[in-house]
Amino acid sequence: MSFELYILGSGAAIPTSKRQASAQYVNCNERHILIDCAEGTQQQLRKYGLKLQKIQFILISHLHGDHFFGLPGLLSTMHLLGRNKKLTIFGPVGLEALIGAMLSAGGHPLDFEINFVGLQPNNSELIYQDRFIEIYAFGLKHRIPTIGYRINEKPKLLNLNKQAVESSDLLIEDLPKLKAGISVQRDNKFYNYKDYTLAPLPIYSYAYCSDTKPSNVYLKAIEKVDLLYHEATFTEQHKDRAKKTFHSTAKQAAKQATLAQCSYLLLGHFSSRYENAEVHLKEAKEIHSNVLDSSDGMHIELGNWQAIFGKSDNK
Amino acid sequence: MSFELYILGSGAAIPTSKRQASAQYVNCNERHILIDCAEGTQQQLRKYGLKLQKIQFILISHLHGDHFFGLPGLLSTMHLLGRNKKLTIFGPVGLEALIGAMLSAGGHPLDFEINFVGLQPNNSELIYQDRFIEIYAFGLKHRIPTIGYRINEKPKLLNLNKQAVESSDLLIEDLPKLKAGISVQRDNKFYNYKDYTLAPLPIYSYAYCSDTKPSNVYLKAIEKVDLLYHEATFTEQHKDRAKKTFHSTAKQAAKQATLAQCSYLLLGHFSSRYENAEVHLKEAKEIHSNVLDSSDGMHIELGNWQAIFGKSDNK
Numbered sequence: 001m002s003f004e005l006y007i008l009g010s011g012a013a014i015p016t017s018k019r020q021a022s023a024q025y026v027n028c029n030e031r032h033i034l035i036d037c038a039e040g041t042q043q044q045l046r047k048y049g050l051k052l053q054k055i056q057f058i059l060i061s062h063l064h065g066d067h068f069f070g071l072p073g074l075l076s077t078m079h080l081l082g083r084n085k086k087l088t089i090f091g092p093v094g095l096e097a098l099i100g101a102m103l104s105a106g107g108h109p110l111d112f113e114i115n116f117v118g119l120q121p122n123n124s125e126l127i128y129q130d131r132f133i134e135i136y137a138f139g140l141k142h143r144i145p146t147i148g149y150r151i152n153e154k155p156k157l158l159n160l161n162k163q164a165v166e167s168s169d170l171l172i173e174d175l176p177k178l179k180a181g182i183s184v185q186r187d188n189k190f191y192n193y194k195d196y197t198l199a200p201l202p203i204y205s206y207a208y209c210s211d212t213k214p215s216n217v218y219l220k221a222i223e224k225v226d227l228l229y230h231e232a233t234f235t236e237q238h239k240d241r242a243k244k245t246f247h248s249t250a251k252q253a254a255k256q257a258t259l260a261q262c263s264y265l266l267l268g269h270f271s272s273r274y275e276n277a278e279v280h281l282k283e284a285k286e287i288h289s290n291v292l293d294s295s296d297g298m299h300i301e302l303g304n305w306q307a308i309f310g311k312s313d314n315k
Numbered sequence: 316m317s318f319e320l321y322i323l324g325s326g327a328a329i330p331t332s333k334r335q336a337s338a339q340y341v342n343c344n345e346r347h348i349l350i351d352c353a354e355g356t357q358q359q360l361r362k363y364g365l366k367l368q369k370i371q372f373i374l375i376s377h378l379h380g381d382h383f384f385g386l387p388g389l390l391s392t393m394h395l396l397g398r399n400k401k402l403t404i405f406g407p408v409g410l411e412a413l414i415g416a417m418l419s420a421g422g423h424p425l426d427f428e429i430n431f432v433g434l435q436p437n438n439s440e441l442i443y444q445d446r447f448i449e450i451y452a453f454g455l456k457h458r459i460p461t462i463g464y465r466i467n468e469k470p471k472l473l474n475l476n477k478q479a480v481e482s483s484d485l486l487i488e489d490l491p492k493l494k495a496g497i498s499v500q501r502d503n504k505f506y507n508y509k510d511y512t513l514a515p516l517p518i519y520s521y522a523y524c525s526d527t528k529p530s531n532v533y534l535k536a537i538e539k540v541d542l543l544y545h546e547a548t549f550t551e552q553h554k555d556r557a558k559k560t561f562h563s564t565a566k567q568a569a570k571q572a573t574l575a576q577c578s579y580l581l582l583g584h585f586s587s588r589y590e591n592a593e594v595h596l597k598e599a600k601e602i603h604s605n606v607l608d609s610s611d612g613m614h615i616e617l618g619n620w621q622a623i624f625g626k627s628d629n630k
Binding site: 073 | 328329330331332335353354355357358361362378379380381384385387388391392395396409412413416417418420421422423458459
């Protein structure tokens, strides 16, 4: 059970030979989630060895083409490859009608069920949860209605202290209770769960903010997230352009991460006008100490901070 | 002035690591034409060094996703890169509404004019012509309304016989007439154009048939075309599947090319179930002597048959 992020597209609206437009793949405790789906996302999934039929949830931020034009093709390929497993798609109201029209023009209904959930950008709202994860949606500040997403792992079960358990008279049926933090009474003996368990594995959280200008409205929603992906379309040199187009500079992204006390910051959605993200990174690092620039094909295992950022949070 | 074809996608509905879905780029006497536009076409254009802003005409065959899902993204990128030159798009009725909806969701109109021309598959119909080329549309036989296209070069001007002209008393102003095949009367002397000109450069024609089952309805439209691109989704092994899905086998494509007396045949739209097109090629070659399998990135200069097919038509 791990929490992994794959960057499928780290660029802004115009794809280049190095950067495709926005798409990310998240595997959080075997919940497989695609965030945004630019043109070419199905090809990127294949390129990086990710199985598109595993995807259970698609989260679309907004209806600019570089965030959803790959969706009809992805769904079509899922169908052609024989999918029959349900898919849930969260996105702005209006997405369902657009995708439905594109697919129905082909005259062939999909063989699998899609549960489209239309969202209105708003305060943070729990849109999905199960035993292992929860997903929140929240409003960003862009030119058109835009939604950010946060994925939290739920607290994990305690680990058993095998040595203590084996030298006790506890039965197998008692173990799930202990792992859930429930003490056991058996044969007039009290077994305090604390004596038979160890700390659970740490849990992590990830938030996705693209596209947006920096704003207070979403600070609470991303508060204390372990890893924040924040768009950084521009450098300070093009601050005016960022303001005009409701985008962020890398420095502004870092300020948002600092204000919201996010531990690690991943920058992306870089404009095609930049050869690389060196200046973005430099400007952001002046504000926040744990920053990385994303690139297509990047793979991050949450918690493995030492390897990725060169620093650990000692969770 | 040349007639060049670039294959951007030689595969069928499911893109693979080797074959993208349908798209072709034609430069016919500096008329720049895109035929079909699968998802990822803008990336393919970039990959093969073709300038998307040069495109003046887009011809869409039908509304299955693997033939048009790349159109919204391509148009969007043309806009973002500052296009203001008009673009003409031919395609099935209904295409304009779909693309319009996808683009207008982003809340930003395009900065350039698009002339959408909705077509009904029919007998061969001249849809465009100018001094150098003519484009015909014609109906194919697929599960949904589908259009084939044929691009003809118009007869070229005669070449001047420089030696004969220089040793005559002809004036510069006479030369355009001679090149157009008009004899000249000057100072009581008759200059027969035949004595002062050589044969013009040969002209070529290209037809695109994808997707379709073999049918008589389009044989006349592709008659005696120099190069025919014909879909060959399946091999004979999957003949039944071809019939059921209104597609062609390679052998059927070759029969069509033979019946219509097409000089050269290019196969494509290969199903992703095949590792390569060796069997397609073998089966087609039993019927037609000048056959080639297309591949992504393939570049063909019409007339350069010797280099491509190993045989010349001695035009």
